[in-house]
Amino acid sequence: MHAVVYDQPRELRLAEIADPVPGPGEVRLRVLVTGVCGTDVHLHDGEFFPVYPLVPGHEIVGEVDLLGEGVVEVAAGQVVALDNMLTCGLCDNCQRGRPAFCRHLRALGVTDPGGFAEYVVAPAGKCHPVDDLDLDTAVLAEPVACAMHGLDVLSLRPGSDVLLVGAGPSGLILTQLLRSGGAGRLTVAGPTPAKLELARAFGADYTVRFGREDPDLAVAALREIAPDGFDVVIDATGALAALERGLGLLREGGTLFVYGMAEKLARLPVSPYDVFRRELTIKGSFAQAFSFDRAVLALRTGRVRTGGLITHRFGLTSYAQAVQTVRGDRSCVKAVVEL
Template sequence: MRAVVFERPHQWAVNEVPDPHPGPGEVRLRIVVTGVCGTDRHLLAGGFMARYPLIPGHEMVGEVESVGDGVEGLAVGDLVAADNTVLCGHCEYCRRDQPLYCQNFYSLGVNGPGGFAELVVVRAEKCFPLGNLDPMVAVMTEPLACAMHGADVLALRPGSDVLVFGAGPTGLLLSQLLLHGGAARITVAAPSEHKLELARAFGVDETVRIGRGDLTEALPRLRALAPSGFDVVVEATGSPDLLAQAPALTRIGGTVLVYGMADAEDRVPFSPYEIFARELTIKGSFAQTHCFDRSLLALRSGRVRTEGIVTDVVALDKFDRALEAVSSSASVKAVIRP
């Protein structure tokens, strides 16, 4: 089969690799579409949990092509969304019912073979049938599952005034969840006007255009919207510069959610006294486990909308275009369709 292979940091190729074969309890999927996200850029740069050589791609939708021994409930031809997380179940954190912190965390497309390929093998219990859901909508299942976990971590108080930095796919999805999860007002701040238009179409209350990592011109508008600060400020871009400015925009007793993934080497200069004296809470949200069922339900019901998010559909051998789209202000979301 053909697959995108990250051979070492900053080097990739589309190679012919052996077809994978399902073992007991596994299925082989023929990939229909796989989403591209910022994590893939971090992996190509040698960050996160990359193990080389790596077939990336963790936002997978595929058709069941063959099944291993003992598989029940799935049949050849079924369309499924694949949960890429594999948990050991026996480490210290799994035993404490904290599976996201699994010390042996294995993630297809991150430190195991993923979906930027024609075929992938997935555990059967990690496959969620689509029913009549369009695969181009279902490709948002994994990013929405991550947003579900972010909403769980945040535990939003009803009536909260929320500011979200970022109108990329994750910012748009998380904003919708918080909108339906009790927020009295959602403000989205981002550099790209066409992404802010999407945010407004999805129902957010206010949008503010900002510079990339620079709030200089936008600060008066943000302060006018919430003179005492926002109850919650979500940094969903991975920008250390924006995160550094989040506490000053947060109400006394409020919460900053670190949702976007920055580089491991990035540092943010917080004032410990400000966190102490204003009793601010800083939370982090990393990936997801056991959120796929809720994610699919929200997509099926239309409670979370996705139209307009996928802007670039790219073939395997044009993977460079997908990488360009991830960092382009002109694109929102790229997907690979082998």
């Protein structure tokens, strides 16, 4: 089969490799579409613990093509969205209900062969049937599962006044989950007007342009919306400037939620006095856990709508271009590779 293969950071090739064969309890999927996300850009640069040679791609939708021994969960021909996280279920963290921190964690598209390939093999139990969804919707199951887990960790108090910074694909999914998940008022801030327009269409009450050029102007506009500060500020950008300003926009008892991946060495100055005196909370969420089926449900019911999210489409042969688009093209909301 054809697959994108990395032998080391930034060195990728379209290779002809052996078709994978499903073992007991596994299925082989013929990949239909795989989403390209920020994690793939990090993997391109060698970050996020890739194991080489690596076939990337972790937001996978495919058609069940071959069944391994004993598989009863799915049938050949079904279209499924794949939960790419492979956890042991036995280590201390798995047994504490923290599968994302499994001591033996593997992930398709990170440590094991993923979906930028014609075929991928995975445990049948990780396949979620999505025959009733169109592919542009189904391919968002994994990012929605991550956002759903974010909401689990946040445990939003109903009626909260929420500021979300970031209107990329994650931000636009969070916008919708926050809207239906109990935010009393939702303000979305981000640099790109077209994405803010989408945020409004997806349920944001207010949007504010928050660019690198004029952050203080944005803060002034946000202060006008919430003079006493927001109950919750969520950063879906990973930018230190957004986190710093977000911290300053919390009201008493507020929560700063770190959803975007910040630089590993970035440091946020926090006043312990404020944490004490103003009862502030800082939380974060990573990846997804026990949320994939609920993500598919939210897509199925339209709680999370996907129209307008996929702006760029590539083939396997132009994967390098897809990575560059996700990295630097402001007009790109979500890119996918179609097979």
